[in-house]
Amino acid sequence: METALYLVKIGELTLKSGNIKDFEQRLTQNAQLYLEGKQAKVLLRAGRMTIEAPEESSEAVEFALNHLIGITGWARATVVPKEIEAMQNAVLAEAIKAKELGKKSFKVEARRADKSFPLNSFEICRLMGEPVFDQGILKVDVHKPDVTITVEVRERCFVYGEETKGNRGLPCGTGGKGLLLLSGGIDSPVAGYRMLRRGMKLDCLYFHSHPYTSPEAQQKVEDLAKILASYGVGLHINIVPFTAVQQRIRDSSPVDYATLLLRVCMMKVANMMCASTGAKAIITGESLGQVASQTIENLTVTNSYAEYPVMRPLVGMDKEEIIETAKRIGTYETSILPYEDCCVLFSPKHPVLRADYALTDEIFKKMDIDGLLEEAFNAREHKRFSWNG
Amino acid sequence: MSVYLDWAATAPPDPEILEGAVRVALDAYGNPSSVHESGKNASKILAEARERSAKALGVRADTVFFTSGGTESDHFPMLSLLQRPNRGTIAISEIEHPAIIEQAKMLECAGWKTVRIPANREGFVTPDAVASSIREDTAFVAVMAVNNETGAIQPFADIGRRIIEVSAGRKKPHFHVDAVQAAGKIALKLSAEGIDSAAISGHKIGAPRGIGLLYLAHRVEPFVRGGGQEGGMRPGTENLAGAWALSMCLEKSAQALETSNASDVMAFCVKTLTSIPGVSVIPQSRNPVDGRFSPYVAQFTNGRLPGEVLVRALSDRGVYISTGSACSSKKKTRHVLEAMKVRAEDQKNAFRISIGNATTVADIEALAEALSACLGQY
Numbered sequence: 001m002e003t004a005l006y007l008v009k010i011g012e013l014t015l016k017s018g019n020i021k022d023f024e025q026r027l028t029q030n031a032q033l034y035l036e037g038k039q040a041k042v043l044l045r046a047g048r049m050t051i052e053a054p055e056e057s058s059e060a061v062e063f064a065l066n067h068l069i070g071i072t073g074w075a076r077a078t079v080v081p082k083e084i085e086a087m088q089n090a091v092l093a094e095a096i097k098a099k100e101l102g103k104k105s106f107k108v109e110a111r112r113a114d115k116s117f118p119l120n121s122f123e124i125c126r127l128m129g130e131p132v133f134d135q136g137i138l139k140v141d142v143h144k145p146d147v148t149i150t151v152e153v154r155e156r157c158f159v160y161g162e163e164t165k166g167n168r169g170l171p172c173g174t175g176g177k178g179l180l181l182l183s184g185g186i187d188s189p190v191a192g193y194r195m196l197r198r199g200m201k202l203d204c205l206y207f208h209s210h211p212y213t214s215p216e217a218q219q220k221v222e223d224l225a226k227i228l229a230s231y232g233v234g235l236h237i238n239i240v241p242f243t244a245v246q247q248r249i250r251d252s253s254p255v256d257y258a259t260l261l262l263r264v265c266m267m268k269v270a271n272m273m274c275a276s277t278g279a280k281a282i283i284t285g286e287s288l289g290q291v292a293s294q295t296i297e298n299l300t301v302t303n304s305y306a307e308y309p310v311m312r313p314l315v316g317m318d319k320e321e322i323i324e325t326a327k328r329i330g331t332y333e334t335s336i337l338p339y340e341d342c343c344v345l346f347s348p349k350h351p352v353l354r355a356d357y358a359l360t361d362e363i364f365k366k367m368d369i370d371g372l373l374e375e376a377f378n379a380r381e382h383k384r385f386s387w388n389g
Numbered sequence: 390m391s392v393y394l395d396w397a398a399t400a401p402p403d404p405e406i407l408e409g410a411v412r413v414a415l416d417a418y419g420n421p422s423s424v425h426e427s428g429k430n431a432s433k434i435l436a437e438a439r440e441r442s443a444k445a446l447g448v449r450a451d452t453v454f455f456t457s458g459g460t461e462s463d464h465f466p467m468l469s470l471l472q473r474p475n476r477g478t479i480a481i482s483e484i485e486h487p488a489i490i491e492q493a494k495m496l497e498c499a500g501w502k503t504v505r506i507p508a509n510r511e512g513f514v515t516p517d518a519v520a521s522s523i524r525e526d527t528a529f530v531a532v533m534a535v536n537n538e539t540g541a542i543q544p545f546a547d548i549g550r551r552i553i554e555v556s557a558g559r560k561k562p563h564f565h566v567d568a569v570q571a572a573g574k575i576a577l578k579l580s581a582e583g584i585d586s587a588a589i590s591g592h593k594i595g596a597p598r599g600i601g602l603l604y605l606a607h608r609v610e611p612f613v614r615g616g617g618q619e620g621g622m623r624p625g626t627e628n629l630a631g632a633w634a635l636s637m638c639l640e641k642s643a644q645a646l647e648t649s650n651a652s653d654v655m656a657f658c659v660k661t662l663t664s665i666p667g668v669s670v671i672p673q674s675r676n677p678v679d680g681r682f683s684p685y686v687a688q689f690t691n692g693r694l695p696g697e698v699l700v701r702a703l704s705d706r707g708v709y710i711s712t713g714s715a716c717s718s719k720k721k722t723r724h725v726l727e728a729m730k731v732r733a734e735d736q737k738n739a740f741r742i743s744i745g746n747a748t749t750v751a752d753i754e755a756l757a758e759a760l761s762a763c764l765g766q767y
Contacts, residue, residue, distance in 0.1 A: 211701035211767065247767070343698060344737075 004058040005079055006065060007158060008049035011072035011168050027070045027171040033233050034064035034387060065164070067230050067387070069197055070171035075150075077160035082117060082153060087124075088131050090159035091149050095132040098147040098161055105141035106132060111152040124151055167197060172232050175199025178311065179270055179279040180228075182206050182237070183341045184220040187285030187314055189228060189331040190322050194313035195283050196232045203277055204228070204237040205270055209246045212343035221341075222383065223334050229385035231329065236277075239381040240269055244372050246346050252367045256352045257360065259293050260301065262342075264364055265373055267305040272377045274308050282306055287314040287322070297354040304357055391707040392752045392759075396593075397537055397570060397686050397743030398711055403595035406637045410597060414630035421627050422618060435629055441636035445643040446572070446589075448580050448604060454619045455632040458601035459569040459590030463488040463531075465603050465623070466565045466586045467496060468612035470529055476500040477526035482514045482533065482543075483507055483728035486567055489531050490724075506532065511672040512541040512729045513681070516551035523555050527562045534571035534587070538725040538741060539671060540686030542575060549583025563609070569593055572602075573642030574651075574685045579604050591635040594642050600631030602639075645746050655684040657750050658742060661757045667692030667764065671731060671739060688726075690739040693764050699740050702763040708756055711741050 010027065024044050031042045031051065038060045040053035049071070053061050058076075065074045078093065080086040095106060110124035119127065128151050132138055138147070152158040180192040182204040192202055206221045218239065225237045242265070249261050270282045286294055303310055314322055326332035393401065413434060419427030421435045436450075443450040456462045463486070470479070481493050483505045493503045506522040508514045514532050523530070530552055534545050545566045552564050561583075568587040571577050573594040579587050584606065591600040605622065615624025656677035662668050671688040675681075691699065696712035703710055712723075726736045742756065 211698050211705060214697070214701065344695065345698075 002055040003052055004055050004061065005077050005158070006051040006053075006061055006074055007077045007152075007160060008051065008065065008074040009072045009163065009166070010044075010047055010049060010070065011166070023070070023171055023174055026173050027068075030070070030171055030173070030233050031064060031068055034068065035060060065166065067167070069167045069169045069199075069231060071166035072168050073163035073166050075160040075163045077152075077158040080157050080159060082114070082157045084127060087151060087157060087159060088128055091128045091151065092131050092135070092137070094147075094149045094159060094161040095137045098149075099137055103146035104139060105144075105146045106138040107140065107142045107145040107148055109148050109150045111150065111154075113152070113154045117153045124153070167231065169197030170199030172196055172199060173201050175201075176281070177201045177203065177277070177279045178281045178283045179274050179277070179308075180204045180283045181266060181270060181285070182221055182225060182228075183285070184217055184224065184335060184337075184339060185285065185341065186326050186332065186335040187287060187290075187322055189224045189285075189335065190325045190329070191283055191285040191311075191313045192228045193231060193325065193329050193331075195311060196228065200281075200283075202228065202232050202235045202283070203273070203279055204235060205240065205266075205273055206237060207240050207242040207266060207269075209243045209343060209346075210241065212243065212246065212345060213341065214339055216337075217339035217341055220334060220337050220339050222385075224331055225383075226385045226389045227329065227331050227334070229389070230387050232387070234384065234386045237383050237385065238273060239383070240376050241379050242376055245369065245376055246343075248367055248369050248372055250346060253363050255348050256350055257355070257363055258346055258348045259351045260298055260355055260360065261364060261367070262346070263298075263302045264305050264360070265369065267302050267310075268370075268373050269377050271305075271307040272374070279308070281309045281311050283311045283313070285314055286312045287317060287319075290319065292353060293351040295353050297356070298352070301355045301357050301360050391709060392755045393709050394742050394744060394748070394752065394756060395709050395711045396745040396748070397741065399592050399598075400595045400745055401747075402592075402597055403634075403638060403641070406595060406634050406641070407597060409637065410630040410634040413633045417629060421629060422616070431629055435627055435632060438629075438632040438636035442602060442632075442639050445636070445639035446577065446579055446604065451620070452605055454603045454605060454622050455627060455635070456601045456603050456623055457599055457628070459486075459567070459588050459593070460488040460601075462588030462590075462601045462603040463565070463567055463569075464492050465588075465611065466563055466605075466609060467492050467529065467531075469609045470496065470501065471499055471612050472610050473528065475526075476502075477528040478502045478504055478524050479529040479531070480504045480506055480519070480522040480524075480527050480562070481531040482519075484512060484514065484536050484538075484541075484725045485531055485533055486537060486569070489533075489567060506530075508725075508728045510729055511674055511681075512536055512539045512725065514543050514548070516544060516547045519548050520551050520555045523552065523562065525559075527556075528560075529563045529565065531565045531567065533567035533569075534577065535568075535575060535683045535686070536725060537570045537686065538723070539675075539688045539729075540570075540683040540743075542571075542681055542683055545584065546578065546581045549581055551583075553583050568604075570683060570686060573639060573646065575683050576646070580606075585609075589635075589639075591631060591638065594635075594638045596634040596638045597631060600628050600635045602635060642746070649746050651744060651746060651748070652678060652684040654744055654748055654750060654753060655687060658744070658753045658756070659687060661753060662689055662742075662760065665691075665757065665761050665764065668760070669735075671726065671735065672729065685745070686741065686743045688739055688741050690731075690735040691764060692738070694767055695737050696740040698767065699738075699760075699763060702767055703756075703759055706759040706762070708759045710756075711743075712739060 038057035078090045080090045108125040108129045110121040178200040229235045417431045419431040421432035443453045563585045566587045569590045572589040587604040589602040592598045659677040723736045
């Protein structure tokens with residue numbers, strides 16, 4: 001039976017000298033979680049990961065490698081005997097593959113860890129590249145080649161072509177647990193992804209206001225959570241019914257404060273959620289100035305109600321950058337579906353822009369809403385999504 | 390216990406007729422075009438269905454063609470324009486169903502020009518408005534019989550006559566009437582002078598989905614070709630069971646119309662709902678009993694909740710209504726209300742109640758109670 005072999009480059013991990021073993025272990029564990037039942041062997045040695053699996057599991061392996069956080073790149077390699085001709089044929093095969101993809105030039109890179117191998121790196125490069133050049137498959141360009149074909153001589157010899165870029169970052173679970181305030185917009189899923197990349201495990205929190213908001217809006221959020229789950233090796237989502245809270249805000253506070261007070265209420269429930277699940281930080285998709293109400297004054301006010309550090313990975317990013325990431329991780333198309341998170345009834349035409357904590361707190365206390373917040377929290381629905389939905 | 394008040398979207402199928410249709414499908418399964426006994430039997434039943442439909446509609450059997458539904462019937466005369474060597478103009482009212490409006494956009498891609506005939510603030514397209522919209526090169530006019538959002542009965546007979554008048558001396562534009570919300574609900578005289586074609590949909594009057602009827606006063610060159618069925622007008626093996634069901638539904642609803650109390654039920658509906666604070670009917674000039682409107686469809690608005698929210702809240706309570714055309718429930722604009730220049734706020738909060746012959750006063754009472762409760766709760 002044919003085996004597929006993948007070589008995986010680890011990134012930032014290598015900078016962590018002390019607990020590198022923990023990081024490596026977690027990375028391997030995460031990879032194994034994606035590959036349960038696929039008869040794949042995941043090995044991490046000397047800062048390099050290899051995954052070997054039967055050919056029929058190659059799709060699963062590539063899915064895992066495209067979603068695994070903590071690797072900088074990966075490539076499917078061919079294992080060849082340490083004989084010149086066999087190595088040359090493997091390099092030729094990679095060159096032909098590259099030509100079919102429209103590449104025109106190449107160079108060979110050699111890594112020689114086995115010092116007993118008779119050729120040095122320079123000689124390896126020259127010899128391996130010769131047939132490709134002789135047969136006119138690709139031109140040689142050592143400065144800016146279209147493709148780099150690598151020959152690694154270790155206990156075994158690996159030959160591989162272009163590397164696919166990985167998600168980089170730190171393995172999920174090495175950065176503690178965070179609670180993501182997830183909505184159906186473009187921003188919050190990207191904020192979640194960025195924190196997953198820093199090694200956080202994520203729980204999600206979503207607020208709906210049926211019948212003001214539609215079941216389609218909730219489905220959209222669940223679909224986004226599923227996409228994040230594919231990067232975070234599974235996650236939990238908590239769905240909190242906020243209808244009564246929205247109504248109380250509408251009925252007992254100035255209309256211009258509606259959005260701000262809603263965010264304060266969300267923050268308070270987020271506190272309860274963190275306490276209950278052991279999450280150590282609240283993550284939001286807020287970005288400074290993107291919508292009228294996201295001013296520094298308003299962010300400061302909502303921040304004051306948080307009992308855990310609030311992480312806003314998008315705060316300094318502009319919309320284009322956020323959209324680019326959303327498209328890359330696959331959340332954009334879902335985010336732009338036209339199902340609103342918040343009924344237009346609750347969105348003031350002229351939201352307060354420069355709120356003051358003291359005044360806001362006075363208004364908040366007058367609403368006497370703590371009981372409703374607790375009720376909403378207790379009525380939450382919980383769902384778990386594994387990495388494959 | 391649920392109260393279904395979205396008959397304009399679709400009617401609950403008539404159980405007796407549906408069962409009969411299944412028997413037709415099982416017993417008369419021959420292809421009506423086949424020459425053997427089985428085929429001949431099927432074609433006989435098809436002919437009877439045609440006769441029955443024609444009789445119910447007051448037209449000749451050779452003007453009746455079975456299609457897959459109201460949308461296809463609406464498309465037929467528009468598509469046949471594509472055969473004409475010269476492109477001209479089509480005039481369609483602003484309040485037509487998307488089946489007409491969207492197809493007109495496609496005709497524009499093929500070089501035809503579209504003129505929109507405006508409706509007045511009460512949602513009626515007048516013969517004058519139609520006359521003003523007709524140009525030298527107008528080849529096609531479409532004005533529906535009953536508007537699906539407000540129930541407004543358009544003066545299509547007068548419009549037909551007016552088109553004849555203004556086009557004296559040259560080729561008369563083809564006048565098509567979308568009668569989807571009219572058949573079986575109001576007195577419909579398709580054979581009136583000036584009406585060249587009409588579209589009818591089966592599932593609006595209790596027939597299964599997938600069957601409709603096209604009335605064609607005179608032969609028109611079809612754009613879609615194939616096996617030559619339906620006298621060469623509409624290719625494709627005939628949906629015999631569907632045609633049979635449709636003919637039975639047309640016959641049944643024509644009879645039911647004579648004794649229907651839909652008018653009383655809708656009068657009660659308009660009166661009761663408008664007595665709820667904040668609820669008004671669109672247009673406001675519609676009286677509880679009002680001969681200008683089909684008693685089967687009415688549009689309302691309210692002062693508190695967006696229509697969508699109301700639909701969900703009422704659905705939770707087992708009352709099923711809609712916001713305008715079911716087809717456009719994913720879109721945000723209400724083009725009919727927009728054409729009537731209804732205020733944006735009222736458009737957003739508008740909702741449609743549509744009834745059938747089975748709807749009772751008790752159903753309306755349940756609606757009113759649920760509506761009041763929702764408006765109070767939310």
